Amino acid sequence: MLRPERMSKVSVTGSNRVIEPVIEAIHDLEVVHLSEYEGQIEGFETGTPLTGADDAADNLVTVRSLQSMLDVTERDIEDRRILDWETVPERLETIRESVTELDDERATVRTDLSNVEDDLGSLQPFIDLGIDLDLLRGYETLSVMAGTGDQDAVETALEEADTIEAFEVFTGDDVLAVFAHPDDVSLEDVLVGVDFTQYEVPDGEGDPLDAAETLRENRTELEAELERIEEELAAAREEHAEFLLAVEEALFIDVQKREAPLRFATSDHAFVAEGWIPEREYDTFEQTVTEAADGHVAVDEIEVAAHQDYAPSHEAHEPDEPGPESTETEDVAADGGSAELESGDSPPVLLDNHRLAKPFEVLVKAINQPTYWELDPTIAILLTFPLMFGFMIGDVGYGILYATIGYLIVTRVESDGLKSLGGVAVWAGAFTILFGILYGEIFGLHGLGDVLWAGHPPLHKGLQPNFLAYAQAWLFLTLFVGLLHLTAGYVFGFVNLLSHGIKDAFFEKGSWIVLMGGIWLWIFSTHAAGAKPDLLFTVFNSAEATLPSGAAIASDQVAFALGFGGFPATAGLVGLVLAATGLGLLVLGEGALGLLESLNVLVNVLSYTRIAAVLLAKAGMAFVVNLLFFGAYQDPEGLFHFLVIGGHAHAPEGATVLFQGLINMGPIGWLGGILVLVVGHLLVLALGITSAGLQAVRLEYVEFFGKFYEGGGANYHPFGYTRHYTTTD
Numbered sequence: 001m002l003r004p005e006r007m008s009k010v011s012v013t014g015s016n017r018v019i020e021p022v023i024e025a026i027h028d029l030e031v032v033h034l035s036e037y038e039g040q041i042e043g044f045e046t047g048t049p050l051t052g053a054d055d056a057a058d059n060l061v062t063v064r065s066l067q068s069m070l071d072v073t074e075r076d077i078e079d080r081r082i083l084d085w086e087t088v089p090e091r092l093e094t095i096r097e098s099v100t101e102l103d104d105e106r107a108t109v110r111t112d113l114s115n116v117e118d119d120l121g122s123l124q125p126f127i128d129l130g131i132d133l134d135l136l137r138g139y140e141t142l143s144v145m146a147g148t149g150d151q152d153a154v155e156t157a158l159e160e161a162d163t164i165e166a167f168e169v170f171t172g173d174d175v176l177a178v179f180a181h182p183d184d185v186s187l188e189d190v191l192v193g194v195d196f197t198q199y200e201v202p203d204g205e206g207d208p209l210d211a212a213e214t215l216r217e218n219r220t221e222l223e224a225e226l227e228r229i230e231e232e233l234a235a236a237r238e239e240h241a242e243f244l245l246a247v248e249e250a251l252f253i254d255v256q257k258r259e260a261p262l263r264f265a266t267s268d269h270a271f272v273a274e275g276w277i278p279e280r281e282y283d284t285f286e287q288t289v290t291e292a293a294d295g296h297v298a299v300d301e302i303e304v305a306a307h308q309d310y311a312p313s314h315e316a317h318e319p320d321e322p323g324p325e326s327t328e329t330e331d332v333a334a335d336g337g338s339a340e341l342e343s344g345d346s347p348p349v350l351l352d353n354h355r356l357a358k359p360f361e362v363l364v365k366a367i368n369q370p371t372y373w374e375l376d377p378t379i380a381i382l383l384t385f386p387l388m389f390g391f392m393i394g395d396v397g398y399g400i401l402y403a404t405i406g407y408l409i410v411t412r413v414e415s416d417g418l419k420s421l422g423g424v425a426v427w428a429g430a431f432t433i434l435f436g437i438l439y440g441e442i443f444g445l446h447g448l449g450d451v452l453w454a455g456h457p458p459l460h461k462g463l464q465p466n467f468l469a470y471a472q473a474w475l476f477l478t479l480f481v482g483l484l485h486l487t488a489g490y491v492f493g494f495v496n497l498l499s500h501g502i503k504d505a506f507f508e509k510g511s512w513i514v515l516m517g518g519i520w521l522w523i524f525s526t527h528a529a530g531a532k533p534d535l536l537f538t539v540f541n542s543a544e545a546t547l548p549s550g551a552a553i554a555s556d557q558v559a560f561a562l563g564f565g566g567f568p569a570t571a572g573l574v575g576l577v578l579a580a581t582g583l584g585l586l587v588l589g590e591g592a593l594g595l596l597e598s599l600n601v602l603v604n605v606l607s608y609t610r611i612a613a614v615l616l617a618k619a620g621m622a623f624v625v626n627l628l629f630f631g632a633y634q635d636p637e638g639l640f641h642f643l644v645i646g647g648h649a650h651a652p653e654g655a656t657v658l659f660q661g662l663i664n665m666g667p668i669g670w671l672g673g674i675l676v677l678v679v680g681h682l683l684v685l686a687l688g689i690t691s692a693g694l695q696a697v698r699l700e701y702v703e704f705f706g707k708f709y710e711g712g713g714a715n716y717h718p719f720g721y722t723r724h725y726t727t728t729d
Contacts, residue, residue, distance in 0.1 A: 014297030025292035030720030047261030149196030359423025368711025390431025403429025444622025473559035482608030489707030507589030515582025525572025625680030631661020
């Protein structure tokens with residue numbers, strides 16, 4: 001589960017007369033990730049498509065074109081069909097003729113409709129002007145211009161022009177029409193520099209209102225015609241959609257098979273095909289392919305790819321030096337003898353995770369596909385992301401909503417990526433519910449704690465003044481969580497580098513573990529306790545204990561009475577020795593850069609305190625929303641309680657009312673309160689994703705992945721196709 005599935009490199013060598021049944025068998029198995037042939041074998045060339053590939057590809061283009069015209073999309077069907085290829089071409093041609101004709105008609109009508117709309121738009125200014133269209137053109141001695149502009153500026157320019165013998169300006173609300181008798185000069189030249197934009201006079205005669213009415217009638221007729229065509233196309237879609245989907249699928253599969261030799265090495269008499277399959281599939285693969293070719297092929301398992309064999313070398317290979325995945329070239333026998341391509345391709349990556357962990361692969365692949373040689377962190381994310389998210393939100397109400405949203409995504413959407421995100425949401429919601437039970441909270445209210453825990457839930461978020469020690473405990477605990485999470489990351493990196501030798505692995509990753517462990521062992525110890533915050537020695541101690549300084553510990557300083565008041569001072573000194581050793585190893589392994597980056601062992605761990613910060617922030621937001629709606633008071637012991645109906649009557653004597661609550665302010669307060677309550681909790685729900693979700697993802701990607709993860713593996717794409725609309729049985 002921590003490694004991608006082990007892959008085997010296989011080859012199939014045989015006579016060209018069995019190439020088709022071999023392709024058929026490989027395609028039906030859907031397990032072979034074919035390797036590209038790059039001309040490594042003397043006398044062999046890259047194969048050419050099988051006969052009929054061009055015709056199948058042309059037909060596939062035709063079918064997809066028809067699907068586009070009819071707007072055919074993927075759909076669920078009850079029964080897959082067996083296509084009768086004696087009748088398919090005739091039916092396909094009939095559909096093509098009718099649908100193409102309708103599509104051409106639709107295109108023509110749409111063009112005409114667009115032109116009518118354009119004409120109506122160009123007529124609008126002239127309707128405003130109110131002058132017949134034929135009066136705006138066709139004069140021998142008059143120049144006419146219509147448009148928009150500054151009437152005063154136009155008239156001034158015409159009056160000042162010596163070349164204009166006479167003029168008249170007609171106006172509408174926003175349009176001007178200039179009639180002028182120029183003397184050997186164009187009217188356009190006279191109006192150069194004037195605020196005036198000319199409109200082209202539309203074709204036609206008479207009142208523009210009549211012309212517009214005629215165009216509207218044409219538009220109505222065209223819209224009716226377009227509706228008729230769309231209805232006919234919709235009817236054709238319903239009648240032929242499943243047939244076209246089935247034919248498209250069958251043709252796609254046919255093209256896949258016929259073009260498969262493009263990845264083979266072929267000669268006049270023989271072929272060689274190579275690819276990767278999951279190791280567990282080899283026996284089935286060998287038996288199926290051998291039977292399909294009646295034994296006239298040689299099926300070989302070239303290698304079972306050990307994960308560490310494909311780890312990148314510490315030093316780059318020389319250009320002419322064969323890499324670990326290179327193989328020697330052998331001759332190919334036309335009679336079915338074995339042959340092996342000199343191949344430099346690495347195994348594709350097929351992640352091997354339990355179905356419960358599958359949704360979290362989307363978070364790994366969002367960065368990049370793991371490489372074949374490195375550890376797959378999916379399980380680590382499954383064990384940490386929901387835990388961090390649930391801890392930060394910790395509310396039964398919000399958890400139910402997150403889980404419900406995730407379930408709806410999983411069951412209602414088609415996208416595999418979104419389904420995976422839905423699965424992550426279900427996990428996050430489940431842990432949010434779990435911590436909500438432990439906190440005794442539902443939508444920020446503590447009534448659940450009264451029901452389940454008799455008013456004393458085992459955990460508190462630390463928002464109440466009396467439970468401040470819990471907030472400090474969570475800060476302390478998140479440091480431990482960060483230390484464990486980062487150590488796991490370094491251990492992953494250590495394992496990944498073992499192929500280079502334990503020495504390199506220890507210098508590059510082990511040194512960080514020693515340095516970080518030593519530093520934090522000292523921090524959590526009582527050595528130099530005066531320089532450290534008291535919470536390190538109080539929140540997990542007991543009220544009967546004392547601080548390293550000798551001061552007594554108050555009961556409200558203890559969150560969990562575990563008796564832990566820090567590691568002994570001697571352990572702290574051991575930690576300093578370990579830290580110095582780790583720093584020395586780091587400098588030996590990485591030089592001055594290691595010294596500069598050594599402070600990361602502090603910064604990275606402290607980064608995890610954001611978990612406690614988000615916990616308190618989300619709890620505070622939910623508290624404020626409920627405070628505004630229900631009102632709240634603080635009792636003499638310092639605890640907050642919500643008011644419901646009755647206002648101050650519910651606050652005991654000596655309590656301080658913080659806010660009366662909108663619910664206690666009459667009908668208007670009720671309406672405003674309900675709005676605040678609903679919108680407020682929806683906002684908290686959404687911010688839970690953008691804060692708790694993103695912060696948890698950041699800790700996974702930046703802090704955890706940064707210690708070991710490279711990514712960049714090749715995706716596993718087996719040759720074949722899963723049928724949805726057709727069957728051969």
